[in-house]
Amino acid sequence: MADKISWGIIGLGRIARKFAADLHQVPTARLAAVASRDTDKAIGFASEFGAARAYGSYKELLEDKAVEVVYVATPHSFHLEHSLMALHSGKHVLCEKPLAINAGQVAQLQKAASETRIFLMEAMWSRFNPSIRETLQRVKSGQLGKPSYLRADFAFPALDRDPSGRLLNPELAGGSLLDIGIYPVFLAYLFMGMPYEIKTVAHFGATGIEQQIGMVFKYPEAVALLYSGLSSRSGLSAEISGTLGSIYLDPPWYKTDGYQLQIGEEPSQISLPAQEKGFLYEIEEVHHCLQNQQRESNLWSLEDSHNLLTILDRVREAAGISFPGESAG
Numbered sequence: 001m002a003d004k005i006s007w008g009i010i011g012l013g014r015i016a017r018k019f020a021a022d023l024h025q026v027p028t029a030r031l032a033a034v035a036s037r038d039t040d041k042a043i044g045f046a047s048e049f050g051a052a053r054a055y056g057s058y059k060e061l062l063e064d065k066a067v068e069v070v071y072v073a074t075p076h077s078f079h080l081e082h083s084l085m086a087l088h089s090g091k092h093v094l095c096e097k098p099l100a101i102n103a104g105q106v107a108q109l110q111k112a113a114s115e116t117r118i119f120l121m122e123a124m125w126s127r128f129n130p131s132i133r134e135t136l137q138r139v140k141s142g143q144l145g146k147p148s149y150l151r152a153d154f155a156f157p158a159l160d161r162d163p164s165g166r167l168l169n170p171e172l173a174g175g176s177l178l179d180i181g182i183y184p185v186f187l188a189y190l191f192m193g194m195p196y197e198i199k200t201v202a203h204f205g206a207t208g209i210e211q212q213i214g215m216v217f218k219y220p221e222a223v224a225l226l227y228s229g230l231s232s233r234s235g236l237s238a239e240i241s242g243t244l245g246s247i248y249l250d251p252p253w254y255k256t257d258g259y260q261l262q263i264g265e266e267p268s269q270i271s272l273p274a275q276e277k278g279f280l281y282e283i284e285e286v287h288h289c290l291q292n293q294q295r296e297s298n299l300w301s302l303e304d305s306h307n308l309l310t311i312l313d314r315v316r317e318a319a320g321i322s323f324p325g326e327s328a329g
């Protein structure tokens with residue numbers, strides 16, 4: 001493998017810009033090419049972020065032999081199609097969350113990654129945040145005793161946005177759940193595993209998308225309270241407590257710079273500032289895997305993505321959330 005890993009980005013929207021900025025901060029990464037459905041947009045993006053080549057179609061980028069790994073940054077409903085295209089073109093893939101819109105589609109991607117023997121990972125960037133990694137270790141090593149309670153929220157006002165945009169458009173799997181509700185659900189899965197019972201309450205908006213959802217997950221000896229919404233702001237806070245102590249992640253918890261640990265009466269504040277926009281940790285994880293010939297991350301595996309989408313499928317079923325023309329993969 002060359003001294004630098006060559007990346008390509010397809011779908012040059014809001015997250016692609018943030019990701020490209022962080023890619024520059026990783027010394028072993030090079031932005032080789034970017035692709036948009038619009039050539040001028042690709043050229044502008046390439047000149048702003050220093051990409052060597054700009055393409056007016058995703059297919060052309062996937063034919064570029066210099067590109068080793070592709071970051072898929074298109075709306076959720078295209079993740080299956082674009083990740084499959086990339087895998088079948090022989091490119092390693094980091095695909096934005098959710099890896100696909102349901103567990104059946106994730107299974108299809110798992111199969112393709114296994115058959116092509118190519119690396120694939122969901123860009124669940126919070127998994128690689130230093131505080132989330134450290135607090136998980138604390139919980140797993142029993143410092144909090146037996147986990148009993150987890151609470152996490154993620155909401156911001158967005159109902160005034162373009163109804164055809166990906167947040168409010170059902171055709172693009174819009175709604176709060178797959179966009180931001182996925183984070184509280186991820187946290188509950190990471191710390192507590194698979195719930196055996198799920199209850200939900202949800203409201204739906206003018207375009208038919210779910211616009212806010214409260215979720216209660218039941219585990220053998222624990223409960224998680226989760227919330228996401230597009231109708232108002234929330235504190236972006238998260239906590240987990242066990243029989244011996246508690247952890248309070250500093251807001252915004254999904255990209256937190258630290259946490260409070262309370263064992264007994266005395267709280268202590270732990271500071272672990274996340275670097276740059278917080279995406280470079282997932283980029284470093286991809287590099288680590290490729291350098292070690294791993295086809296999956298040990299920290300966020302394809303089984304983890306499948307489990308996460310399985311839980312989200314169950315939440316959707318409980319709340320009555322469906323997307324038009326959805327295929328099960």
Ligand SMILES: NC(=O)c1ccc[n+]([C@@H]2O[C@H](COP(=O)([O-])OP(=O)(O)OC[C@H]3O[C@@H](n4cnc5c(N)ncnc54)[C@H](OP(=O)(O)O)[C@@H]3O)[C@@H](O)[C@H]2O)c1
Nearest residue numbers: 011012013014015016036037073074075076096097098166
């Ligand atoms: N990790 C995070 O913090 C984070 C934050 C935000 C979003 N995301 C994820 O990233 C993905 C993209 O989100 P975003 O906020 O960047 O969305 P966005 O601003 O709407 O950009 C998505 C891009 O996808 C491309 N695209 C291809 N087909 C499209 C279609 N039919 N309609 C609209 N766009 C289409 C477009 O790029 P071209 O015009 O260049 O082809 C568009 O600019 C989502 O799955 C989301 O969950 C992650």
